[in-house]
Amino acid sequence: MKIAIAQQNYSVGDFGKNATKISKAIFEAKNQNADLIVFPEMCLCGSFPFDLLQMNDFMETTMQVLQRIASESYGIAVMLGCPTYCEDEQETKVYDSAILIENGTITRRFNKKNLSHLESKYFKTDNEKNVFEWNKQKIAVCLGDDAPESENGITLCINIAAQTYKHGSKRECKQFANTSTPVIYVNQYGANTEVVYEGHSFVRNAQGETIIELPYFADGFAIYDTDKTYEPIKQEKPSDIALLHDALVMGIKDYFEKNGFKTATLGLSGGIDSAVVLSLAAEAIGSENIRVLLLPSEYSTSHSITDAEGLAKNLGVQYDIVPIKSTYSEALNALAPIFKDLPFSVAEENLQARIRGTLLMTLSNKLGNILLNTSNKSEVAVGYGTLYGDTNGSLSVLGDVYKTDVFRLARYINRDKEIIPEHTIIKPPSAELHPNQQDSDSLPNYDLLDKILYQYIECGKTQEEILSMGFDKEIVEKTTRLIKRCEFKRQQACPALRVSQKPFAERVIPLIAKF
């Protein structure tokens, strides 16, 4: 039996485009004489639809498009994922289903069992066994993390999924650890705003060896012949930083493509964060579609301009230098009758950042260039950034990437030649909001800070547990205090590409919490 697997990139609610992709792959599979073609979980409507799943017209459209695809699928069987109605009319939830189409007719439905908390808001489970016999095979169907049914005689597992990318962790498919049949794993790839699916579909043989592998973050198509013997693949996995880089580039690319946006802007400070964002964006949507602003203030150092210009020139990105000094002075003039002779404070520092954010948004509104946010996860964690200034943007590229990984990304971007000026990478990080300011004036060095943040955020450790690991008491206490104190900034942040094991968007802390 020949089984085709199709790894594709879908958009939430864009039924026309999704169906066209699916139809093309069915056509290709028929051309290659496949008996069955398997598509990822939730491919028909895109993932994740959130409350759209509760809207009747969304579900109606899903059903119509499913019927259309079924009616066009002669001479081949198709398995694909989509939400389906529950028969109980009182039930507001739907199923997360794998649909089997045979010769133009929907013949079977398998519903996901193992739901995440988010999924359980929308989906119901049932007790039906997800097993079917077909072409002398007894096939167990698993959605996402579902374990295969424990039933005798199963000869093949098909796992359709919409699994996200998580930096530094690898997909283990533990549910098949005790399975002694081949496993076909078909995953979505592509980003829908923050959510980044990794692809990397594969086929494992009965011994658990990978025999077919599709790429990360790209289209993939393969035929698995159950009657053939395959050599195990011994290819090494790409490095963590290469994968992170590719995930972010795809995240930007899909954000623009799926929203119908063409052009981007951002503020280039001469620092490493905006340098990395610009490099990634140039790769994602092309240098010619980006126009950046250099927004020096009276506290900017001369190298901040030369470093930023160097990068823009290396990438061939159009840039303009727009000094903020006169706007800043006028704003302070307007407030002078109130401020009188109160000393320079964080108010003036934030004002600079907000004028930058405002000028960037004005450019964005005038020219239609979408503003990319350049904050990193370390800053977002400790609140080192101005709300309505540094936090501005439609998409945060690095908001889920720690500063130490931003440095690694810069090195990776420069792997073949210098794109980001070396001085940008080696100089001490600074917000340049007052004379001779450096991040290290108010924060621990990033190597140390990121280690503490990782334990607190990703690992969910308490302050006491982190202290017992040997970290400095004062630094740990300061760090956790800062994290708690700036929750309000995170609650107004723009969406950030989710690439870590614990994005801030999945962490819900009440604003009022004396604890």
Add this chain to the structure above:
Amino acid sequence: MKIAIAQQNYSVGDFGKNATKISKAIFEAKNQNADLIVFPEMCLCGSFPFDLLQMNDFMETTMQVLQRIASESYGIAVMLGCPTYCEDEQETKVYDSAILIENGTITRRFNKKNLSHLESKYFKTDNEKNVFEWNKQKIAVCLGDDAPESENGITLCINIAAQTYKHGSKRECKQFANTSTPVIYVNQYGANTEVVYEGHSFVRNAQGETIIELPYFADGFAIYDTDKTYEPIKQEKPSDIALLHDALVMGIKDYFEKNGFKTATLGLSGGIDSAVVLSLAAEAIGSENIRVLLLPSEYSTSHSITDAEGLAKNLGVQYDIVPIKSTYSEALNALAPIFKDLPFSVAEENLQARIRGTLLMTLSNKLGNILLNTSNKSEVAVGYGTLYGDTNGSLSVLGDVYKTDVFRLARYINRDKEIIPEHTIIKPPSAELHPNQQDSDSLPNYDLLDKILYQYIECGKTQEEILSMGFDKEIVEKTTRLIKRCEFKRQQACPALRVSQKPFAERVIPLIAKF
């Protein structure tokens, strides 16, 4: 038997303060010879703690404070709500429990059965019967919406709750419809950031008549004597607008008190939204603690100044007039080499709003006055407001209140004397961002708009269903298109006091959704 009920206001994680309030009420109940005192659901740790429930130190502290209260409770029984550990050590969830303390010892625990989807992320249910016999009574314990156990011989139901206020709906306690015993309902009141608890605890007799009633949005304490006969209360419920008014005032008050903030600021435009917010804020934290800015541009009408001044004077609020023209001109000058002779557009309109937002935040940073946001739900729904300008603020007072209700609130605020100038209420709403602009240039009138919004947001109706109700096709299509298009603005909005049946914060729509 004498049962005391204590309706109090708790802060999330502020164990010291919460415990002190609880202890005081226990002391008072003992003074009045009560046999039992009942406190609301989750009173010990405050509600709602979200992910703090997954943090071990938060749960440890809860247990310690519970033990302390227990050990101090001699000569009386106490029932109170708090999260408790599940005995299964593998389990990461906890219980939402009612704890019974008798003479200094914890004797019983009753766990909530009927969990909302949000609660089910953190809480587990169990199969234990929530019934106990005590002082010749057989008492059913219900948490939140739990129905009483269907068991013979029950003589009393105790319902502890943390129920939020929802404008226009009334709490029906349907789970007791078929109950022929007295019901004691003890609810929290108070706001924790967006979440607004209404109080209004009561005792009903076996016939379902209310015989004891505590106020909305205020402390309450009463003794119910099971051996006494009570006359039913025939008092009328306050009007919807009076309740909404009180909910919002309390929301502001608690936001400031519980965060330790003293002073507020906001931009006074002469329009009705900022007028209502200022009036509510003055009531909540005192006129003397508010300092507002009038921020006229070249497009501001003269009445916008006089109306705003009139209100500030009526309330005795300090105000300053800070024209934005020179800052606006300098910002456009800075961008002139890029914009060249491109015509005036939404970019310049938004720039005015962003300069206002920036000046307000600069004042906030300099003087420590917390910025209150003045957008209403109708605007937020259709995106009629500038991101990083009109959306700025720490707390949105009206973000969950439709414009037509803002008008009703203004009338209610003026019920005894004119506080908000009549001209502010009767003039046509305008953003004044270009000459002679009125909201009705780009939006349907608010009466009509709000009806459509209510059907779409609160009632979850589809566009087709709304059309079938007889609304104009063009207006409905435009409205739903606008709602979908500005999802990105809502995702970066500040927290808004949740007072409706469907706050935007509880509606999750993916940004990328062609549907």
